Amino acid sequence: MKRSIEDIRRQELIEGAYRAFLQFGIDGLTTARICKEAGMSPGILSYYFKSKDEVLFWMVRHANRVIMDEVANRMKAATNRWDRLMAIIEGNFPESLFEQNIANAWLSFYVASARDPQLERLQRLFHRRLASNISSCVSDVVSAAALKDFVETVAVLIDGCWLHRAAMHSQTTSFGAVELIKTQVLQMLGSDRISGMMKAS
């Protein structure tokens, strides 16, 4: 079928771009590098995509889905709100992905999205998803007023840990980041509310 080969090639290029992204960040992504990584000749990109930026767009979506899958998998095993909150936090730091290169690549995406409206919309979307995920776990035990602050603090902690991981001097591990955030969350919620969250729902 006609669609098939086009879809396959596009997907191969997106995944090639993803591998190049992880290795070189958003700035190291050249059309030539993307095509090479996908095992094709350099000109092919402009046959299947309107521009490099279009590949970039789909690649970032792909990259985000990889992380979201980690969260989703952990969510399945959770039976109460507390476990779901932990699933979100842990899912944001999969050992296989929490590496300097990758953290740096994500940072470069943040930088780029300040100048590219398409990427900016993606980033906004990712943030909303995270915020709404966190919200749904604690909305029953935290007042509406405090909810926004709680969500923002957790989001800042997650982003902050990734930023720290990008710094070459950092030796933070996946485990360390989760513990750091968990400690703050424990303090913010207190044991009463956490017990409340542990009742199955």
Add this chain to the structure above:
Amino acid sequence: MKRSIEDIRRQELIEGAYRAFLQFGIDGLTTARICKEAGMSPGILSYYFKSKDEVLFWMVRHANRVIMDEVANRMKAATNRWDRLMAIIEGNFPESLFEQNIANAWLSFYVASARDPQLERLQRLFHRRLASNISSCVSDVVSAAALKDFVETVAVLIDGCWLHRAAMHSQTTSFGAVELIKTQVLQMLGSDRISGMMKAS
């Protein structure tokens, strides 16, 4: 004197680079733009500097000094350890500098320092200074074991707030960031230890 004019020109170029950095981030920095911002003709850069990267290096030092001055000024007014800790936190979020453009520029510096050993050394230095500043405020009231975690958490919160500020959707203010971090610090230390820190020293 021979030194004088050279120093002046170098300084002017560094400050031109700084202004361009704040406006366009590290990637928007072209030699032409730097020179233009400094009010000189485009070729002058290679007369006073070995390369663009050398200007970059001095520019980042300059940019950091601007922030450090904010911290230092607030430190002067502090008479006890608690006030000094607050001076560090508040000094890291001066209203005049806590803007989307500037946050983005700093992020781009983080990204770049993964590939430039010179910048990486600078970043390491900035981090050590921050960590040692924070440490000296709380080392008396926090056990040696907990000290590392405390410092790391505060550093992560500071970096995280800046990262969040870089995101276009964020409406965090300077005040909001300080409050967010202060809330976590209050929780971590507890009122007993804070009273301890408030005794003049």
Add this chain to the structure above:
DNA sequence: TAAAAAATTGTATGAGCATACAAAAATGTG
């Protein structure tokens, strides 16, 4: 003031890159 030195200008060069596209190869169709 005349000659030398320093500072500045504007531009040429070449490198790296995205994109377009002509030519070639592969695949499909009758």
Add this chain to the structure above:
DNA sequence: CACATTTTTGTATGCTCATACAATTTTTTA
């Protein structure tokens, strides 16, 4: 098989930029 269509290749074009440098202007020196 002959022909049309799709896919792929390799390269040409034009752009942005860092850097070097010859030509010019300004300043210093004697």
